Amino acid sequence: MKPRQRKQYFRNMKRSDDSEREKRRKRRRLIQELGEQRIPYLSPADPGFQELWDSSYAGLALRQSSALPDGLHERVQSALITLQRRGCLLRDLVRVRDRDVFTAVSRALVGQPGYTYRYLDTRLFTIPWHCEGEEGQKDEKEKPCCDSDLRDACKALWELNQFFCSDVKQQTNARGVKRSRSDTENSEDTPGEGMCEESVKDRLLEEKQEKEKKEEEEEDSGQGCSHSSPPSSTPPPDVAGLVQFNITIINYMDPSAMTQLKEEPYYGMGKMAVGWHHDEDLVPLSPVAVYSYSCPAEPKKEEVTEKDVEGQSKEKVKEKETETEGEGEGTSKEELKEEREGLEKEEVQKEKACWRVGLKVAWDIHTPGLALPLQSGDCYYMTADLNRTHQHCVLAGETARFSSTHRVVQCCTGTLDYIKKRCSEALENLHTDPEKNTKSLKSLLPSALQRIEDIHSEVEFEWLRQYWFQGRRYARFCSWWTKPMEQMEKDWKEMERMTQLLLDVVEDENTAQENRREMADVLLNALTDRQQHRQTWRDRYLLS
Numbered sequence: 001m002k003p004r005q006r007k008q009y010f011r012n013m014k015r016s017d018d019s020e021r022e023k024r025r026k027r028r029r030l031i032q033e034l035g036e037q038r039i040p041y042l043s044p045a046d047p048g049f050q051e052l053w054d055s056s057y058a059g060l061a062l063r064q065s066s067a068l069p070d071g072l073h074e075r076v077q078s079a080l081i082t083l084q085r086r087g088c089l090l091r092d093l094v095r096v097r098d099r100d101v102f103t104a105v106s107r108a109l110v111g112q113p114g115y116t117y118r119y120l121d122t123r124l125f126t127i128p129w130h131c132e133g134e135e136g137q138k139d140e141k142e143k144p145c146c147d148s149d150l151r152d153a154c155k156a157l158w159e160l161n162q163f164f165c166s167d168v169k170q171q172t173n174a175r176g177v178k179r180s181r182s183d184t185e186n187s188e189d190t191p192g193e194g195m196c197e198e199s200v201k202d203r204l205l206e207e208k209q210e211k212e213k214k215e216e217e218e219e220d221s222g223q224g225c226s227h228s229s230p231p232s233s234t235p236p237p238d239v240a241g242l243v244q245f246n247i248t249i250i251n252y253m254d255p256s257a258m259t260q261l262k263e264e265p266y267y268g269m270g271k272m273a274v275g276w277h278h279d280e281d282l283v284p285l286s287p288v289a290v291y292s293y294s295c296p297a298e299p300k301k302e303e304v305t306e307k308d309v310e311g312q313s314k315e316k317v318k319e320k321e322t323e324t325e326g327e328g329e330g331t332s333k334e335e336l337k338e339e340r341e342g343l344e345k346e347e348v349q350k351e352k353a354c355w356r357v358g359l360k361v362a363w364d365i366h367t368p369g370l371a372l373p374l375q376s377g378d379c380y381y382m383t384a385d386l387n388r389t390h391q392h393c394v395l396a397g398e399t400a401r402f403s404s405t406h407r408v409v410q411c412c413t414g415t416l417d418y419i420k421k422r423c424s425e426a427l428e429n430l431h432t433d434p435e436k437n438t439k440s441l442k443s444l445l446p447s448a449l450q451r452i453e454d455i456h457s458e459v460e461f462e463w464l465r466q467y468w469f470q471g472r473r474y475a476r477f478c479s480w481w482t483k484p485m486e487q488m489e490k491d492w493k494e495m496e497r498m499t500q501l502l503l504d505v506v507e508d509e510n511t512a513q514e515n516r517r518e519m520a521d522v523l524l525n526a527l528t529d530r531q532q533h534r535q536t537w538r539d540r541y542l543l544s
C-alpha cells in the first residue's frame with residue numbers, strides 16, 4: 001500500500017467505525033419504531049402469491065424434484081450423506097460486524113480443483129470434484145487425493161453441477177426472465193450468513209433510510225449507478241451459451257440439534273437456518289442453483305415420511321372437527337372464529353414444518369416477502385440480478401436438511417494458480433549468488449519493493465492464515481491442498497527473508513540517503529500493516 005493509500009485506508013477504517021456507531025444508534029431508534037409490527041409475506045396458499053412472484057421475484061425459478069433424473073437424486077443424496085458421515089461438514093467461523101461467529105449450518109466447499117470461495121472474511125478451500133472419465137485428481141505425488149468413497153461423492157456433485165449448467169440456461173431462455181420493478185434500485189451487501197441478534201431486526205427500515213440518502217448523494221454527484229463493474233479479468237458468467245458453475249457450497253443442518261435458531265424478525269417467517277444475505281464473491285449477474293434434500297436426522301425418525309407428517313396434521317384437524325360436532329348444541333359466531341383461527345394456526349404450523357427459502361427485495365419495506373416451501377429433491381434458481389436486488393434466507397423445517405448451492409465464483413484472485421503466479425513474481429526479485437551462497441535483492445525500486453511487500457501480505461493473510469485457520473481441517477479427508485500450501489509456506493519464508501534483506505539495506509549507512517528514506521517508508525508501512533493484521537488473526541485464533 002502506498003502511503004497515500006494507507007492514510008486513506010485508515011481514514012476509511014475510522015469512517016466505518018463512526019458509521020457503525022451511527023448505524024447502531026439508528027438501529028436502536030428504529031427497533032423502537034418497528035415495535036411488534038411485521039411486514040406481510042406470502043406463501044403458496046395465500047391469494048396473490050403467484051402475482052407477487054411474477055411481479056417482484058421474477059428471477060426466482062422453482063424446479064420440482066421430478067425435473068431431475070431419478071438416478072441423479074439417488075447419487076446426489078447418497079453423496080451428501082457420505083460427506084456428512086465422514087465428518088466433512090463443519091461450521092464455519094465467520095466475521096460479522098467485527099465479531100467472530102459460528103454459522104448455524106455446517107458446510108463444505110466442493111468444486112474446481114484449486115478454487116476457493118471467500119465469504120464473511122473466511123476463505124473456504126475446495127475439495128475437488130471429479131469429472132467424468134477421469135481417474136480422480138491426483139496430488140503432486142500422483143496419488144489420488146481422496147479415497148474412493150469421497151471421490152464418488154464429489155463426482156455425483158459434479159454430475160449435478162453439469163445438470164444445473166444446462167438446465168439453468170434452458171429455464172432462463174424458456175421463461176425469459178422478466179425484469180422486476182426493483183431492477184432500477186441499488187443494493188449494497190448487508191451482512192450475511194451468520195447474521196445475528198439485533199442486526200437483522202432493524203436492517204430493513206435502516207436500508208430504506210440508507211437508500212434514500214444514497215439516492216440523494218447520487219443525484220448530487222450525477223451518478224446513476226453505484227455498483228462496480230466486474231474486474232476485466234473476470235470471465236463472463238455464460239460462455240458459449242452455458243452457465244459455468246465452478247463450485248458448490250454444501251450446507252447441512254439438523255434443527256433438532258440446534259437450540260438457538262434466530263426468529264426471522266421482519267416478517268415473522270419462523271426460525272432461520274441462514275439469515276438474510278446476498279451471496280458474495282460471485283461473477284456479477286451469474287445465477288445460483290440450489291438442490292434441497294430434507295432427510296430424517298435420527299434413525300428412529302426414518303419411518304416418518306413427509307406424507308405421514310401431512311397425514312398427522314390432517315388427523316388433528318379432523319379430531320377438532322369431530323370434537324366441535326360432538327358438542328351438538330350448534331356453534332356460536334365466536335366459537336366459529338376461534339375454530340377458524342385454530343385451523344389457520346395449524347396451516348401455519350404445517351407450512352413451517354417444511355424447509356423454505358425466504359426472499360425479500362433489498363431496500364424495500366413495502367413489497368411483501370416471499371416464502372417458498374421446498375420438498376425434498378426440489379431445486380430453485382436465482383437468476384438475472386435477483387441476488388443483487390434481493391436478499392434471501394433459509395427457514396428451518398422440522399427435519400434435517402442438506403443443500404448443494406452451485407455458484408459461479410469470481411476466480412481472478414481466488415485460485416491456487418493465481419497466487420502461485422504472484423509468489424513467483426515476488427521471488428523473482430531474490431538473487432542467489434551460487435558461489436558465495438548469499439542472497440540479495442535485485443531491484444530496490446520503491447514501486448517494485450511495494451509490490452513484493454503487498455504479495456507477501458496477500459500470501460500470509462489471504463492464504464496461509466486462512467488455510468491454517470479453517471482450510472486444513474479438510475486435510476484429513478483430502479490431500480489436494482497439502483503440498484501446494486507447504487510450498488506456499490516456503491515461498492512466504494523467502495519473502496520474510498526478502499523483508500529482512502530490505503531492512504539491511506535501509507539500515508546500511510552506505511545506502512544513498514534519498515533512496516533510504518523511500519525504502520524505509522515502504523518497509524515501515526508493510527511492517528505496521530502486517531503487525532495489525534497479525535493481531536487480528538491472533539484474536540481470531542484465540543476465539544476459535
Ligand SMILES: O=C(O)CCC(=O)C(=O)O
Nearest residue numbers: 249251274290394403405
Ligand atoms: O440452503 C439454501 O437453500 C441456500 C443457502 C444459502 O443461501 C447459502 O449457502 O448462501
Ligand SMILES: [Fe+2]
Nearest residue numbers: 277278279392
Ligand atoms: Fe445464499
